[in-house]
Amino acid sequence: MLESNLIILKYKAGNYGALSSALKKLKYDFLISNDLNLIEKSKTIILPGVGNFGSFSKYLNESKLRNIISEKINNGHKVIGICLGFQILFEKSEESPHEKGLSIFEGEIKKLSNQLVKTPNIGWHSLDFEINQYKFTNYFYFNHSFFLKTKNMSNILSSLKYGNNLIPAVYNKKNFYGFQFHPELSYHTGLKLLDAIIKR
Amino acid sequence: MTLRIIPKLEIKNKNLIKGICFEGLRVVGDPKERIKKYIDDLADEIFLIDVVASLYSREIDYNFITNICKNCHIPITISGGIRELSIVDKIFQCGASKISLNSFIFDNEKIIQTIGNIYGQQAVVVNIEVRKIDSDYFVFYNYGRENSNIKIEDWIQKVQENGAGEIILTSIDNDGLQNGFDYKLIEKISKLIQVPLIFSGGFSSYLDIVKLNKIDNIDVAIASSLHLDEISILKLKSQLVKENIDVRV
Numbered sequence: 400m401l402e403s404n405l406i407i408l409k410y411k412a413g414n415y416g417a418l419s420s421a422l423k424k425l426k427y428d429f430l431i432s433n434d435l436n437l438i439e440k441s442k443t444i445i446l447p448g449v450g451n452f453g454s455f456s457k458y459l460n461e462s463k464l465r466n467i468i469s470e471k472i473n474n475g476h477k478v479i480g481i482c483l484g485f486q487i488l489f490e491k492s493e494e495s496p497h498e499k500g501l502s503i504f505e506g507e508i509k510k511l512s513n514q515l516v517k518t519p520n521i522g523w524h525s526l527d528f529e530i531n532q533y534k535f536t537n538y539f540y541f542n543h544s545f546f547l548k549t550k551n552m553s554n555i556l557s558s559l560k561y562g563n564n565l566i567p568a569v570y571n572k573k574n575f576y577g578f579q580f581h582p583e584l585s586y587h588t589g590l591k592l593l594d595a596i597i598k599r
Numbered sequence: 600m601t602l603r604i605i606p607k608l609e610i611k612n613k614n615l616i617k618g619i620c621f622e623g624l625r626v627v628g629d630p631k632e633r634i635k636k637y638i639d640d641l642a643d644e645i646f647l648i649d650v651v652a653s654l655y656s657r658e659i660d661y662n663f664i665t666n667i668c669k670n671c672h673i674p675i676t677i678s679g680g681i682r683e684l685s686i687v688d689k690i691f692q693c694g695a696s697k698i699s700l701n702s703f704i705f706d707n708e709k710i711i712q713t714i715g716n717i718y719g720q721q722a723v724v725v726n727i728e729v730r731k732i733d734s735d736y737f738v739f740y741n742y743g744r745e746n747s748n749i750k751i752e753d754w755i756q757k758v759q760e761n762g763a764g765e766i767i768l769t770s771i772d773n774d775g776l777q778n779g780f781d782y783k784l785i786e787k788i789s790k791l792i793q794v795p796l797i798f799s800g801g802f803s804s805y806l807d808i809v810k811l812n813k814i815d816n817i818d819v820a821i822a823s824s825l826h827l828d829e830i831s832i833l834k835l836k837s838q839l840v841k842e843n844i845d846v847r848v
Contacts, residue, residue: 411717414691414696414722416668416691416692416696417668417672417694419694420668420669420670420694421672424670448719450717450718450719451716483719513793516600517793518793519764519765519794519795521795522603523601525847538601542696542721543721544720544764581674581696583672587672
């Protein structure tokens with residue numbers, strides 16, 4: 400089996416084509432895999448943003464990936480979580496009240512309020528943040544109905560005010576990077592962001 | 600929230616086509632070339648629809664879609680002939696970010712939720728195409744060929760009840776005419792739609808978007824004006840900025 404430094408976690412939903420083409424454009428070698436061994440050995444894992452909280456949580460349990468991923472994050476290995484792949488790190492989500500998240504970080508996932516704005520939040524929002532000494536002031540693409548509510552704001556590098564909702568958009572703790580938006584769908588800026596994180 | 604400008608590409612046999620009111624289809628360009636241009640010009644998403652897949656009961660060309668999706672790096676929604684979960688899966692494997700349903704939802708409303716449960720609600724767009732008959736708007740399927748006899752307001756309620764995360768609404772009567780949007784239609788339904796709405800049919804200039812924006816936060820899909828090079832997305836966005844309409848620049 401081919402070892403890989405960079406692995407996209409394979410999930411049955413399978414809509415991670417954009418992430419694949421982003422990594423190919425950036426000329427990274429990578430695998431799409433759910434092999435426990437390969438994932439344990441890889442340098443960087445990307446948790447893609449597909450499916451829903453409950454089924455992703457069940458999948459991590461059934462495939463025994465839950466512990467391996469938790470270990471990697473706690474041991475400071477690089478893990479990137481996109482959208483749902485970011486939300487799964489927390490304790491629970493209103494999207495699937497009966498399932499638990501990985502509970503690695505404090506916080507819960509709540510449904511966006513549509514009092515002043517339309518939900519899901521679909522479209523481009525301008526963000527301004529610095530990560531790994533790279534400055535990003537640009538538009539990123541969001542497409543979600545749920546968002547993180549946490550008491551600990553110090554790990555949040557950028558938030559988005561959307562109606563009554565304050566949405567954590569960029570999260571960084573130890574070597575975990577979480578994005579509520581989709582860098583792989585955010586054109587050149589998104590690709591630059593992925594590159595900045597992966598190559599570090 | 601920025602207003603999305605979305606090129607709409609109607610495809611027949613891998614050709615980019617354009618008709619008027621869904622009739623008289625003629626080839627107007629190469630889809631791959633046009634998509635590249637639109638993305639370079641800051642299109643916010645791409646909406647691509649195979650207009651004969653449902654009509655001819657055939658599947659979209661997967662190799663063609665894979666090729667299209669390869670260099671996108673912005674969201675691309677694929678529509679046309681989606682009538683089974685296996686087709687949905689294949690389209691996502693090709694690299695699409697969202698799929699859009701129309702014909703198949705009739706008699707199969709639960710499919711919206713079923714697909715949403717697997718791939719996420721944000722991956723499913725409901726495509727609604729309407730014609731005005733007397734003073735009502737009726738929903739059509741099979742690319743404008745079949746009248747469902749369901750009124751637009753009832754269909755909107757039904758698809759939202761069934762978990763639609765986003766709606767793209769096309770006015771068939773204004774399609775391809777570049778004569779402005781059907782504002783009566785928009786005013787009739789805009790308060791009924793709780794999810795993001797993309798409107799399509801009749802765009803002629805930035806003034807149409809200014810007028811639309813006064814009614815509600817509605818995104819826009821454009822076909823003729825872009826494919827026939829009447830305007831570029833860059834130019835359109837700069838005009839909208841001057842009108843204080845928030846767009847991604």
